[in-house]
Amino acid sequence: MTNTVPKILIVGGGYAGFYTAWKLEKHLRKGEADVTIVDPLPYMTYQPFLPEVAAGSIEARHSVVALRRHLKKTHVVAAKVTGINHANKIATITPIAGDPYEFEYDQIVVTAGAVSRTFPIPGIADNAIGLKTIEEAVAIRDRLMSNFDKAATLPPGPERDRLLTVVVVGGGFAGIEVFAELRSLASSLVKSYPELTFDDTHFHLVEAMGRIMPEVSLKTSEWVLKNLAQRGAAVHLDTQVTGAIDGNIELSTGETIPSDLIIWTAGVMANPTVVRGGDLPVEERGRIQTRADLRVGTAEDVVEGAWAAGDVSAVPDLSGGGVGGYCVPNAQHAVRQAKLLAKNLVAVLRGEEPREYFHKNMGAVAGLGLWVGVFQSGNIALKGWIAWLAHRGYHGLAMPTWERKWRVLWGWWNNFWLGRDMVNLSTVQNPRYVFEEFAARPRPAAPAIDPKSVAGDKAPVAGAKPEKAEKAPTEKATAGATG
Missing domain, CATH: 3.50.50.60 (FAD/NAD(P)-binding domain)
Structure with a gap:
């Protein structure tokens, strides 16, 4: 049928x-x-959480929703x-x-x-990373933490500065949020590295327009700029990236910023x-x-x-x-x-007429690191910890499925008492490195010997005494040699 x-x-x-x-x-x-x-991918990514995943404030798996678990009647391919x-x-x-x-x-x-929408700027495709996937957010977190480990072993100098310099390109919501969250993360990391100080870390955001966060009022965006400056972060407005070869960020102002972590958020x-x-x-x-x-x-x-x-x-x-x-x-x-x-x-x-989509923007909310945020709805603007609570409250409720909501809320609750999770799992990018280092491998085969050439080399010479035959190695000796 x-x-x-x-x-x-x-x-x-x-x-x-x-x-x-x-x-x-x-x-x-x-x-x-x-x-x-x-x-x-077998999951949906809740992208507003990516900056917090990059900062270690949310467990990566908690910010995604498994398709097969929650779509019971849908065929997932x-x-x-x-x-x-x-x-x-x-x-x-x-x-x-x-x-x-x-x-x-x-x-x-x-x-x-x-x-991510990029431009043919030399070096960007080879050296930068976007912020559209959970994998990118995790890689950003692990790279920054790994760089702290490396920098702690180096004397002050250009190489250490490069490892501790973060450059974010794009001053929209995604760029500002990940920029501010990473600044907050770096401030926390410094406390665990006696070899490093706050002044050793350098954060630069590059924005081609004359302002950041066009979704909020100019007054609110100026407050964000002031807050970032107080936290030791530099924002370059009316500036474009002209090159990023070998990690050297070249700006349209003529300035060059060496960095090992370049995050591209300049459009989609x-x-x-x-x-x-x-x-x-x-x-x-x-x-x-x-x-x-x-x-x-x-x-x-x-x-x-x-x-x-x-x-x-x-x-x-x-x-x-x-x-x-x-x-x-x-x-x-x-x-x-x-x-x-x-x-x-x-x-x-069912033969009925569809309805038209209408939605008026309710406002914008952003997290700028622990205890700092902004909220804008019409002429109403909140700043600081109240806006940060509004940010977490909104996105905590907006996360689909109660199973995911509870995982995120439970993680936030644990972090409130236990602190941010600082575990660095960058080696997960190469999980076999220890196994490969110590794994036993077969010895290369001995080169084949031509019997004729051996016979020619051993041909008797007139007047010479015959050589004694070599004894064959015993079974025990052979086993010991190859074992």
């Missing part, structure tokens, strides 16, 4: 993808549709969607193991998110693998053209059976607060769009 159940394919398991699948499981009736979510032929409703899926194959669908939901772009690998309409900034009801298309033309949400989509901001008339790429929009998308998709399957 032919299976007539509609197939829904969700491309990407990040914010929007996870929430879409999660809510579809709630709204769909049993047997009403078959849902498949495709992502090379560890793979990438490398092609979308929506004209024939066929997607090309490339699994993390095995050969690519084609997947037929009836409805496709594109929620592939965004990746829609996932190019998905956008360029399909036939769905794309707007001028490289995002999938999306209607206010979250169906792909324009106000006049609908691409039937195609939906999009989150950072990969260009969704009109009906509140009037967006950039260029579209919703900005942030968690607030991604989560809310996904929830409505699930409802709208179910409505269309």
Whole structure:
């Protein structure tokens, strides 16, 4: 018997993808549709926690949500969607193991998110690291801690300064948060290294615009600048990075900053693998053209059976607060769009009309290290520890699933009494190094000897006495030689 159940394919398991699948499981009736979510990673990353993961304030595993644990009715596929032929409703899926194959669908939901947007600046691709994944956040933390260990063994000088210098490129929320959190981490680390002082650490943030954090008021952003300056951090406004070869950060002002840790947060772009690998309409900034009801298309033309949400989509901001008339790429929009998308998709399957997405920005909140934060909602601005509590309260509640909420809250509670976890696990990048160092290896085989050449070398010479035959080694001697 032919299976007539509609197939829904969700491309990407990040914010929007996870929430879409999660809510579809709630709204769909049993047997009403078959849902498949495709992502090379088996978890959703709660990206607002990445700066705190980098600072060791949150356990890395607690800031991600396992897809298979919380999506009980959804088929989870560890793979990438490398092609979308929506004209024939066929997607090309490339699994993390095995050969690519084609997947037929009836409805496709594109929620592939965004990746770091960089420029062809010499040295950036080779020496910098982004802050879009949990792996990057962990690597940043371990690199800074490893650099402290190395610097503590060196005398004062250029090499030690380079190891203890952090450069963050980009003064948006992500850049400021990781910059401030790492400054807080470094201040804590210094107390455990008698060989180092606070003045040995150097923090620089480079921003091409004339201000930081455009999401908050100018007055609030100026308070953040003042707070960072009081904590020994330098912010370079109206400045661009022109080079980063061999870890030497060259600025448009002519200054050069040697650093072993360069963090790039200067913008994002829609996932190019998905956008360029399909036939769905794309707007001028490289995002999938999306209607206010979250169906792909324009106000006049609908691409039937195609939906999009989150950072990969260009969704009109009906509140009037967006950039260029579209919703900005942030968690607030991604989560809310996904929830409505699930409802709208179910409505269309049942022959009902979808609703348009409308969300007015509630404000912005940022953590700037332990006990320091900022909060902005309209004309209301909070600063200091009250804003820091608001930051943790908001994101603690926004973390999906109670299982994850409790893990994060429990970690914060433990840290309150026990202090920040300072364990450095940088060697996890090469977990076999000890085993490889001491593992026994077979000896190289002895070179083969040609019998003819041996016979020629041993040919008797006239008048010479014959040589005595060598005794064959005993079994015991042989075993001892090879054992």
